[in-house]
Amino acid sequence: MTNTPRISTPLDRATLRTAYAAALEAYLIRPEEITLSGAYELGRQALHDGLGPLELVSLHESAVERLAGFLREPDHPIITRANTFLMESLSPFEMTYRRFLESNVALRSLNEALESQSRHTARQIHDGAGQILFSLQLALAEVMARLPHQWKPEIEKAMQLADHLDQQLRGLSRDLHPVALDDLGLNAAVRHLLDGVATRTGLKVAFHSSVPDDLPPQITTCLYRVIHEGVTNVVRHAHATKLQVSMERGQEGVLSTITDNGIGMADEATQPHGLGLRGMRDRLKGLHGELELQSSSGAGTQLIISIPFAFRENANGN
Numbered sequence: 318m319t320n321t322p323r324i325s326t327p328l329d330r331a332t333l334r335t336a337y338a339a340a341l342e343a344y345l346i347r348p349e350e351i352t353l354s355g356a357y358e359l360g361r362q363a364l365h366d367g368l369g370p371l372e373l374v375s376l377h378e379s380a381v382e383r384l385a386g387f388l389r390e391p392d393h394p395i396i397t398r399a400n401t402f403l404m405e406s407l408s409p410f411e412m413t414y415r416r417f418l419e420s421n422v423a424l425r426s427l428n429e430a431l432e433s434q435s436r437h438t439a440r441q442i443h444d445g446a447g448q449i450l451f452s453l454q455l456a457l458a459e460v461m462a463r464l465p466h467q468w469k470p471e472i473e474k475a476m477q478l479a480d481h482l483d484q485q486l487r488g489l490s491r492d493l494h495p496v497a498l499d500d501l502g503l504n505a506a507v508r509h510l511l512d513g514v515a516t517r518t519g520l521k522v523a524f525h526s527s528v529p530d531d532l533p534p535q536i537t538t539c540l541y542r543v544i545h546e547g548v549t550n551v552v553r554h555a556h557a558t559k560l561q562v563s564m565e566r567g568q569e570g571v572l573s574t575i576t577d578n579g580i581g582m583a584d585e586a587t588q589p590h591g592l593g594l595r596g597m598r599d600r601l602k603g604l605h606g607e608l609e610l611q612s613s614s615g616a617g618t619q620l621i622i623s624i625p626f627a628f629r630e631n632a633n634g635n
């Protein structure tokens with residue numbers, strides 16, 4: 318058995334290369350379980366050190382070149398042995414990839430469960446508490462109409478409180494789940510969101526969409542949430558005068574952009590750590606989607622969001 322290093326600190330490439338060649342040589346000379354375990358250990362070390370599978374294959378190729386003496390005869394069983402060693406060293410990558418797919422499926426189920434719970438609670442507030450409150454507002458208005466003049470200021474105060482409560486409940490319901498998404502569909506819900514932003518902030522807003530309303534519900538909810546956060550960030554941080562939102566349907570999936578002409582950011586890593594951008598990436602990851610952020614100081618920001626249609630098949634590893 319070679320002196321294959323146990324995983325501790327990262328190894329430099331030259332040391333890893335030498336260790337790989339030594340472990341491969343040991344296995345070629347003595348093809349047993351114990352020497353083969355060197356391949357697995359090296360694969361783990363490479364994974365731990367941040368190498369990709371292609372870099373590991375390149376380590377393997379240079380080790381094979383160093384051992385060219387063994388390989389003079391092309392039919393020599395050693396070639397098959399070297400391949401076995403390579404496959405074994407790649408198995409930690411394979412296992413990590415499978416775990417990644419599994420955790421993606423788990424993440425998506427969790428997101429769906431949370432979303433479904435939020436949708437239920439939002440409906441309860443919107444249709445249940447909201448409608449009782451509406452009846453209360455009507456009752457107060459009726460009392461107001463019948464009362465003598467000197468009592469009206471008191472009832473007016475109560476009516477203002479009820480209005481305030483109504484706004485709070487609507488805000489809460491909207492944050493939990495965009496009921497507008499169920500009632501209006503994706504396109505009208507995004508337009509409604511942007512109209513509200515334009516009215517409240519004075520931002521000049523442009524919206525273009527070629528996506529249908531009947532996308533899979535996971536994509537619709539994810540896209541709406543991500544656009545909502547992107548637009549909220551523009552309002553809160555960008556100091557922009559213009560905002561452009563697009564949603565395009567492509568062959569493979571949906572592509573959406575959110576562009577502002579605001580202050581931009583020099584480097585995302587140096588920005589205050591909020592939950593927004595991280596939450597967007599987590600949501601998208603669950604659907605094998607991606608968020609790309611293009612920005613530089615003073616030159617505005619563009620978010621490019623992509624979500625593939627084939628997320629279900631990919632999640633099963635097909």
Ligand SMILES: Nc1ncnc2c1ncn2[C@@H]1O[C@H](COP(=O)(O)OP(=O)(O)OP(=O)(O)O)[C@@H](O)[C@H]1O
Nearest residue numbers: 550551554555581582588589591592593594595618
């Ligand atoms: N469109 C934008 N223009 C300029 N800066 C931005 C823009 N979007 C995000 N940022 C910067 O990136 C930071 C991180 O954004 P993120 O949404 O993750 O967090 P947040 O908005 O600060 O807080 P949270 O979303 O958790 O309420 C922001 O604080 C801001 O500095």
Ligand SMILES: [Mg+2]
Nearest residue numbers: 550591593594
């Ligand atoms: Mg934010």
